[in-house]
Amino acid sequence: MKRRALLSRSAAGLLLASGLGVGGSTAAPTDVSFTRDIAPILTKKCVTCHRPEKAKGNYQLHNFESLMKPGASQQASVKPGQPAMSELFRLLVAADADDRMPQKDDPLPKEQIALIESWIQQGAKFDGPNATAHLTSLIPREPHPNPPTSYARPVPVAALAFSPDGAQLAASGYHEVTLWDASNGKLLRRVKNLPQRIQALAWHPAGQWLAVGGGTPGQSGEITLVDATKGEVGKVLGRTIDTVMTLAFDAQGERLAAGGADNAIRVFSMPDGKELRLIQQHADWVLGLAFSPDGQHLASASRDRSARVFGLATGELEASYMGHEAPVSGVTFSPDGKSVYSCGRDKEVHFWAAKDGKKSGEIGGAEGELFRVLLADGQVFSCGADAQVRQHKLDDRSLVRALAGHGDRVYALAAHAPGKRLASGAHNGEVRVWNWEDGKPVAHFIAAPR
Ligand code: HEC
Structure with a gap:
């Protein structure tokens, strides 16, 4: 009272x-x-x-x-x-x-x-x-705080992307993206005015735009285009109510797809940034996205234990894959567009038919959760919590090699197919660049300016 x-x-x-x-x-x-x-x-x-x-x-x-x-x-x-x-x-x-x-x-x-x-x-x-x-x-976008001049300790590398010519490697930082010489690991540039946590990077095939996704957990998310030639933020495509976790360009460079902790998938046209489609069919975070090679379909991976395929002409669900029975974090299409490869907390890469979600098989052998799966040049690459990067042959799924050397969980993968280069990024801030023909290391560095 x-x-x-x-x-x-x-x-x-x-x-x-x-x-x-x-x-x-x-x-x-x-x-x-x-x-x-x-x-x-x-x-x-x-x-x-x-x-x-x-x-x-x-x-x-x-x-x-x-x-x-x-x-x-x-x-x-x-x-x-x-x-x-x-x-x-x-x-x-x-x-x-x-x-x-x-x-x-x-x-x-x-x-x-x-x-x-x-x-x-x-x-x-x-x-x-x-x-x-x-x-x-x-709400008008406020400039983001500056990144630290020098990092007291590295932040986890959650995302990596090669420039289309393979010369540069972009890495996620704290309120910034750092650009590195992919051949020797030298710091080339720092791009600031970006969200606190960067979770996703995708380089547009024409080279000028680097798409950056991130946010502040539970508060805000942002999809930004960085002009890589100038090293500054060019355009903000969208702001969301929670962190953006994944980004993908289609092969033609006409569209950008974004997914995140607001459970939604957004598709933007490039370069004008118009929102073409909003897909709200996942019940939990969207962690991975990939366009089919012909640009007609979009595959998604979600913490809701499903991977899905949507038709981009309609936005409708075309296939749903529940076979992981665990959160799914990585997804990609096979080069012919007929299969989808997905990976997740069940420590396996599964491959299944894009048209109906019927399982074809799996690749095991990992000893921890898998975060990413990536296909390039007839190889299947995966990385995960057991600190390993694995390389399998796409045709018979046999193990080519384990790329060992990381001392911590490996969250990020990026490939440059013409140069046969694979980059991986780990929780302890370390980035490794490999030549996948012979499995030899090309460069390794800590992706934190000091
Ligand atoms: C913790 C939850 C909560 C928050 C935060 C909250 N509301 Fe509400 N709001 C309610 C609930 C519950 C009702 C229904 C109240 C009732 O029926 O007695 C309501 C009813 C209303 C209504 C009346 C709708 C109608 O016509 O019946 C308005 C207007 C409203 N809220 C505005 C606001 C505004 C403005 C704010 C922020 C300043 C706000 N609310 C924050 C829970 C919340």
Whole structure:
């Protein structure tokens, strides 16, 4: 009882401070922008309970269109020009803590309440490009913090990519991507203004664009195109509500696919970055993606224990493979496009028919979870938690060799087929480059500037 009374009094105070009360002294903010001022507040404080998967009070505000629709109360959520008639505002200043939004949290600071009030007062205008876009993607992108000048200790190498000419190797860093000379492991360039954790890299076949995926776990994700010729961020294709985990270009370089911890797959056209397709058919993180050689299909690997194939013309599910019975992290097509190779926590590479998901066989021998599988030049490469990189022949799946040398879990693989080079990256920050014809090491280095 006492608690309730206290809260009510402070809520009444808020009413005054927010300018609703007669003679409120807080100066009303002028020219409130929805994307700049309001969306960041709602994203941080409200979206968790009011989004499609969890629409409390039958009300969603993850995008502008939904935000304007009434919820269970059937009362206008936002009535332009009339904050006091808008449920969204009334609930921010509700005297009863049980009714007040954000529920089970402190009331919003009075400056934020004043901003929302002024925005409604000024007509509740939308100044974004798309009323159905997730609010996260509307908030202006702040520059990312700089990477450390010198790393106290290396970060895990989660992603690697060769430039199309094979001369450079891109590696994931902390708030940066580092570019290395693939022949000798010398640092060439550091590209900053990128998310905290970089989980995916894909180099466009024409060489100019390096796609970078990453984010801050549980908070935000980003798909960025780095101009590799200039060494700087060129364009941000998309921002999501959780980390981007995987990226893939099609062979023609016309599309980029991205998947992540928001369980979604997005397909963008290149180079304009238009979102062509949003596929939401996985029940858990999407960890791997690959286009079929003809560009008609997209294979995915997910923590939901399935690998899938989607038709890109329709976005529809064409095949589902459940044979791993464990989270699946890596996926790729065979050169003829008829088979899909996938790997995961069951320590095996499975191969199965792309058209119906029927299993053809498996490659065993690993002693830990497998993170990546990659096909190039008639070879199957895989890497995993047992610190090994394995090379099998594609035609009979026989073991060619184990590329030993890493002292830690191997998360990342990249290949440059014309040069017969394979690069692998490990948890301890080490990158190794191999010649897969003879299995000899070409270079190794710690992918952290020091
Ligand atoms: C912890 C979960 C939670 C958070 C966070 C939250 N809400 Fe709610 N919200 C609810 C619940 C539950 C209801 C339904 C209340 C009821 O029926 O009594 C609701 C109802 C509403 C409604 C009324 C919908 C209608 O017409 O019936 C609005 C508007 C609303 N919330 C806005 C917000 C805003 C704005 C924020 C952020 C400042 C927010 N909510 C944060 C749980 C939450």
